[in-house]
Amino acid sequence: MPDTDPDTDPVPERRPAPEHPGDGRAALVAALRRPPGRGQVVAGVLLALLGFAAAVQVNVVNSDTPYAGARRDDLVQLLQTLAAAQDRASREFQELQDTQEALQESTDQRATALEEAQRQLDALRILAGVVGVTGPGVVITINDPDGSVGAATLLNAIEELRDAGAEAIEVDDTARVVAQTPLSDGADLTDGELLVGSRTVTAPYVLEAIGAPETLSEAVVFPGGLTDEVETLGGTVSVDTPDEVRITSLAPEADDDFVEPST
Amino acid sequence: MIALLGLLVGIGAGLFLDPSVPVALQPYLPIAVVAALDATFGALRALLDGIFDEKVFVISFVSNVLVAALIVYLGDQLGVGSQLSTGVVVVLGIRIFSNAAAIRRHLFHA
Numbered sequence: 568m569p570d571t572d573p574d575t576d577p578v579p580e581r582r583p584a585p586e587h588p589g590d591g592r593a594a595l596v597a598a599l600r601r602p603p604g605r606g607q608v609v610a611g612v613l614l615a616l617l618g619f620a621a622a623v624q625v626n627v628v629n630s631d632t633p634y635a636g637a638r639r640d641d642l643v644q645l646l647q648t649l650a651a652a653q654d655r656a657s658r659e660f661q662e663l664q665d666t667q668e669a670l671q672e673s674t675d676q677r678a679t680a681l682e683e684a685q686r687q688l689d690a691l692r693i694l695a696g697v698v699g700v701t702g703p704g705v706v707i708t709i710n711d712p713d714g715s716v717g718a719a720t721l722l723n724a725i726e727e728l729r730d731a732g733a734e735a736i737e738v739d740d741t742a743r744v745v746a747q748t749p750l751s752d753g754a755d756l757t758d759g760e761l762l763v764g765s766r767t768v769t770a771p772y773v774l775e776a777i778g779a780p781e782t783l784s785e786a787v788v789f790p791g792g793l794t795d796e797v798e799t800l801g802g803t804v805s806v807d808t809p810d811e812v813r814i815t816s817l818a819p820e821a822d823d824d825f826v827e828p829s830t
Numbered sequence: 831m832i833a834l835l836g837l838l839v840g841i842g843a844g845l846f847l848d849p850s851v852p853v854a855l856q857p858y859l860p861i862a863v864v865a866a867l868d869a870t871f872g873a874l875r876a877l878l879d880g881i882f883d884e885k886v887f888v889i890s891f892v893s894n895v896l897v898a899a900l901i902v903y904l905g906d907q908l909g910v911g912s913q914l915s916t917g918v919v920v921v922l923g924i925r926i927f928s929n930a931a932a933i934r935r936h937l938f939h940a
Contacts, residue, residue, distance in 0.1 A: 592936075592937055598877050610832070610833040614834075614836040615839050617891075618837045618842075622841045622844025638906065638911055638912060
């Protein structure tokens, strides 16, 4: 035997060893077949105790309260570990919250910048006349039966409207008037026809302007103004202030072959 | 045969009755179970060696359990309870393995 075991210290052999000392299986079978005795009962009781204790312990470990049987040191350590984990988690939570706030802030800033840019874009598009507009304003009709109203008169009318704060101007529903729009009598046009931008307009000329209606109509009828000027030329002017003036014609896109923004 | 029956009866009783362990005994029960397991394996080996004696078995069983519980108790008092428990389990585990090896040699000649 290579191992010496204090529990199996040699004791006087009460039972004869099996005939083949090395044959453990025979010994086991012989032990199982041995008739019941006091020693077997004692061994049975002890083994029953062992099985009972083992089963109880297994139940305790598998029960719903796994820490019920833990010792105090282990519980304290467990508690410290959990506290440290909670610290870590809350720190992480704080960091993530900061990140979220920063991202939210930058998103807000972007949204504001975008809104501002959109507003500027809208204003510039209206100024450039590349978008249809609507709003309160005036409709001025210049009747010119003699064909004597020329580009200068129309330009005066437009300048008066601009002076009165007109935000968008259109002639005869076809020609949008913006900063670059030229007016001319047109070399090859007959009387009663004018060139506004690249469009030809014919009398009667209908000017639509969006702005404060009172101011705009005042700008037309004041003494010595457009009305008087046209009447001197033999025409008439009528001013209407509908609730809504619709300007649908568009100016051509401005060329910028030469000009560049200077910083 | 009676010993085997006793083991089964004990396991069954423990599983079905499911008693609650007194708080005072809770730290000692697992160590006591391991110590009893050690004694049982030693006894099985002695049986196969042909030198089994129930008196030795009873004494070693009881003393193993008591000594293991005493060590754990001492460890708890000294503040090294969990480490000492681990040590006892390791030592008993090694003994169980060596006994199991001897039993294996007897039963399988290998």
